[in-house]
Amino acid sequence: MRISVEPRHTYKLINHGPTTLITSAAGGKRNVMAAAWVMALDINPPKVAAVIAEDTYTRELVDASGELVVALPTRAMVDVTYAVGSVSGREIDKFEKYALKTSPATKVAPPLVEGCAAWLECRVIREPHHEKAYDLFVAEVVAAWADDASWKNNSWQFANDDARTIHHLARGDFLVSGPHVKAKAL
Amino acid sequence: MRISVEPRHTYKLINHGPTTLITSAAGGKRNVMAAAWVMALDINPPKVAAVIAEDTYTRELVDASGELVVALPTRAMVDVTYAVGSVSGREIDKFEKYALKTSPATKVAPPLVEGCAAWLECRVIREPHHEKAYDLFVAEVVAAWADDASWKNNSWQFANDDARTIHHLARGDFLVSGPHVKAKAL
Numbered sequence: 524m525r526i527s528v529e530p531r532h533t534y535k536l537i538n539h540g541p542t543t544l545i546t547s548a549a550g551g552k553r554n555v556m557a558a559a560w561v562m563a564l565d566i567n568p569p570k571v572a573a574v575i576a577e578d579t580y581t582r583e584l585v586d587a588s589g590e591l592v593v594a595l596p597t598r599a600m601v602d603v604t605y606a607v608g609s610v611s612g613r614e615i616d617k618f619e620k621y622a623l624k625t626s627p628a629t630k631v632a633p634p635l636v637e638g639c640a641a642w643l644e645c646r647v648i649r650e651p652h653h654e655k656a657y658d659l660f661v662a663e664v665v666a667a668w669a670d671d672a673s674w675k676n677n678s679w680q681f682a683n684d685d686a687r688t689i690h691h692l693a694r695g696d697f698l699v700s701g702p703h704v705k706a707k708a709l
Numbered sequence: 710m711r712i713s714v715e716p717r718h719t720y721k722l723i724n725h726g727p728t729t730l731i732t733s734a735a736g737g738k739r740n741v742m743a744a745a746w747v748m749a750l751d752i753n754p755p756k757v758a759a760v761i762a763e764d765t766y767t768r769e770l771v772d773a774s775g776e777l778v779v780a781l782p783t784r785a786m787v788d789v790t791y792a793v794g795s796v797s798g799r800e801i802d803k804f805e806k807y808a809l810k811t812s813p814a815t816k817v818a819p820p821l822v823e824g825c826a827a828w829l830e831c832r833v834i835r836e837p838h839h840e841k842a843y844d845l846f847v848a849e850v851v852a853a854w855a856d857d858a859s860w861k862n863n864s865w866q867f868a869n870d871d872a873r874t875i876h877h878l879a880r881g882d883f884l885v886s887g888p889h890v891k892a893k894a895l
Contacts, residue, residue, distance in 0.1 A: 697892065700886070
């Protein structure tokens with residue numbers, strides 16, 4: 524079940540560096556792409572930084588709407604994650620082609636892709652220089668959600684191996700998030 | 710053995726979102742801190758983005774020198790990674806206190822912490838607005854290195870579990886990078 528994550532805990536959803544799916548929507552069009560270059564940027568109110576390349580359809584839609592959703596695909600979604608990162612939404616409707624089910628977000632237009640471990644609904648804070656110079660977008664997280672099968676007491680406790688986050692190395696080779704290790708005080 | 714990583718492969722060192730150690734040096738002082746909010750920003754020439762909070766000693770040294778090294782601690786280093794993220798270098802010499810061995814970098818003053826899986830020697834590209842507004846630093850990677858026991862054909866193939874990268878969740882709870890999964894073409 525999808526549960527709300529409080530703003531002050533939202534950074535913990537992505538602090539471990541998972542690869543993400545970014546959905547976008549504008550003018551009746553929508554798209555989804557894979558993005559590894561996404562990180563937390565602030566705790567409360569939560570912000571994220573994300574690289575969205577200049578020539579992508581996602582960039583066009585995010586430019587137009589100022590909205591995006593950053594979602595965390597699971598190990599079960601590794602094939603589709605790589606697939607949506609390898610073709611452009613200008614040519615095909617990736618949701619249709621890859622049979623991605625979605626549900627509406629609560630505060631932004633881009634949809635939530637079903638089956639993910641978490642979703643961050645975001646509004647872009649316009650930073651024209653960084654967008655142009657580095658393809659770097661800054662966004663405030665206006666709502667956040669997690670799958671309660673894997674998110675316990677505001678921490679990841681993945682329900683099973685298929686529910687784990689994935690971390691792209693290159694060319695479709697991913698590392699799955701592994702076991703917990705607790706640092707001992709020195 | 711430490712081997713050089715070509716610029717065009719450098720982003721692959723951190724594409725999977727590992728938690729990092731950032732070393733800094735200026736005016737005869739040096740410091741090391743842990744940083745999870747670090748990501749690749751460009752492929753070639755390689756750039757990274759890193760959040761370095763305003764009140765930290767690392768920020769003071771990076772401001773003064775414009776140099777930093779981003780290194781990837783291993784599972785064997787989880788305790789020291791959390792420790793150096795929990796105290797300020799203004800009060801103690803963390804290298805001495807935690808018996809961190811270092812060797813010189815090749816192009817910048819901050820040292821390379823021994824035992825890491827990789828090291829990215831970086832020079833800051835000054836972006837005063839983003840530094841001030843978001844504590845966000847942009848840097849070009851001017852040299853990169855990896856431990857050849859774990860870095861094979863420009864990809865992570867960790868030599869053993871202790872050599873794996875670590876991914877901080879919160880409060881000393883880390884996920885160790887897990888098994889590879891290769892996406893199938895859809």
